[in-house]
Amino acid sequence: MRLEFNKEKLISAMGIVFKAIPSRTTNPILECILFDASGDKIKLTANDTELGIETVAEGIIVEKGKVALDARLSFDIIRKLEGGDAPVVIESDSSFTTTISCEDAVFHIQGRDGEEFSYLPVIEKDNYICLSQFTLKEAVRKTIFSAALNDTNKMMGGEYIEVKDHIVKFVALDGHRIAIRSIEMKENYGSAKVIVPGKTMNEISKIMTDDNEKEVLIYFSKNHILFEFDETTVISRLIEGEYFRIDHMLSKDYELKLRVNRTKLLNSIDQSTILIKESDHKPIVLDISENNINLKVKSSYGTMDGKVSCEKTGKDLLIAFNPKFLLDALRAIEDEEVDLYMTNAKTPCYIRDEKESYIYLILPVNFIA
């Protein structure tokens, strides 16, 4: 096999599939990127058996063939090559000894037989939706932080995607909060309910462009989800089981509604976190009365008092939260004015807009006034 690439284009293609390279594994073939130039195109593939990514790298096939190369080593080598406009040449012999060269720099590394590599599974492509890449990227970014990626409950480490007619919902939750984004699509699609591993969603959102014009097709099958965009395919196993019954957790009742400037509230809470170490579990206490939210934090380092004005409808309330959860939700919203709905110091606080394109539910915590 002999292939020639423009360096930058090769790096960008390798950068995409690299996201499916596991950080730790005892199986060396999983640490490889497959360079498959047995057909007309140069396909790069990485597959950690849970998440698989395939993309096309632009380049010249001087001699057909395929080889699997250690992803980290070959990526490092290619990134370091300096040759101006000179092409990067990858050449493998029948024993998969591979030469990577550019101008006067010649590297020899040992590749592996491409036949060892497990290809991406083939799935049926009848149930799908279409979104802009930017929309998908944003929906993930604005919900995934609520998932508990290291929880023993696998379901909590996933992102729930629900399609119903022309609405797609992205949901993530841990035991203390829920994040929901609803997106209206141009067309009516079928229906789907899947739980995707959080890691997959994180990687997908990193590969997506910020371009609102570029689309991504998302296919749903029984055990897999497949994302297709540009010349790239990402496929991931789904998490099995039935997701939490979100509708049962949400309520529209409230006894207190606050309209508040998002940035001001965010800054005030952010300041208070200086006095709190992660392990402390110190709450931020909100004393809501008249048209003010008075914030108070007390820890072994000192105390902090803040004040943010608001438009209040309803009763006064003294309620406490984990400040991180409030911050995460407020950072995921773009609206300059946000509405907070509460009932009492024991029931959830909701931050949502009128048409419920976003809902952030946060459970309060106990505190000593």
Next chain:
Amino acid sequence: MRLEFNKEKLISAMGIVFKAIPSRTTNPILECILFDASGDKIKLTANDTELGIETVAEGIIVEKGKVALDARLSFDIIRKLEGGDAPVVIESDSSFTTTISCEDAVFHIQGRDGEEFSYLPVIEKDNYICLSQFTLKEAVRKTIFSAALNDTNKMMGGEYIEVKDHIVKFVALDGHRIAIRSIEMKENYGSAKVIVPGKTMNEISKIMTDDNEKEVLIYFSKNHILFEFDETTVISRLIEGEYFRIDHMLSKDYELKLRVNRTKLLNSIDQSTILIKESDHKPIVLDISENNINLKVKSSYGTMDGKVSCEKTGKDLLIAFNPKFLLDALRAIEDEEVDLYMTNAKTPCYIRDEKESYIYLILPVNFIA
């Protein structure tokens, strides 16, 4: 005590003295910045007993006094304050309970009695030199990497400064290399030979500006070195003892001189390091013949061959180095063309310019051809 500051100016003054706050200590007063507004100016001081820094913070003294505040906590609080143009107010009562406030955010933390704080030592100011801040910063940056900061031999962790007439030399070395920068000064000063802890020199170079117009006065005393610039004073203990006899280590004899493009040589060596892990101790072998340097690295990851053309005077040579040492030296030089002087595979390689404003000595390593 009650002081009012512009936030940015306070942060910049705290940032300077913060460099003398030790990262780990069991003595809480050493973790404090002293705010001393008992006179006409607001002086901030930090002193870890080895390195001490004092600077003047611009601000309004509403009520005189002094207090020592935990450096990390107060710096974090002040950096997080959001108040547009509103002043940052620091106020302490007689029990040193301190309020840091800006607009609606009010922090209460416990300060300490300023009297607990140990002031910077006073030294005689008769022996000194004057440099531009930029010159000092660059001289440090271009030598200090050769010092062995964690070596059991304390001397190797220091930077040697030697003043003789109108020349000041900066020297750092470990067991395998030496870096020397000589700077011509405008005036004839006295003479001095001091060994300054590497940490002090690192911090000094971080505080210096890139401004060639701004000067720094450096005073030498028996046990201390003092840097005076803008409204800041940095004082450091010296390392006791006599430094290595550098002159005995340097030689002007050579049997081979190479003139080579610095960037090309640097890039080629840099590429080779992909195949080398720090713990590997794999050398880079230079096979110098005709007008080429052929570089070769061999490790368990693979092999790399590179080639850089050069102007050669003298014999051919096969010699090996720790690639990191070559890289460090080549990165510290600005000249586009550099001269390398060698004798045989067992004796040092010198990289130096004609007037010896810089000399980098690197010992070769053994290798199997």
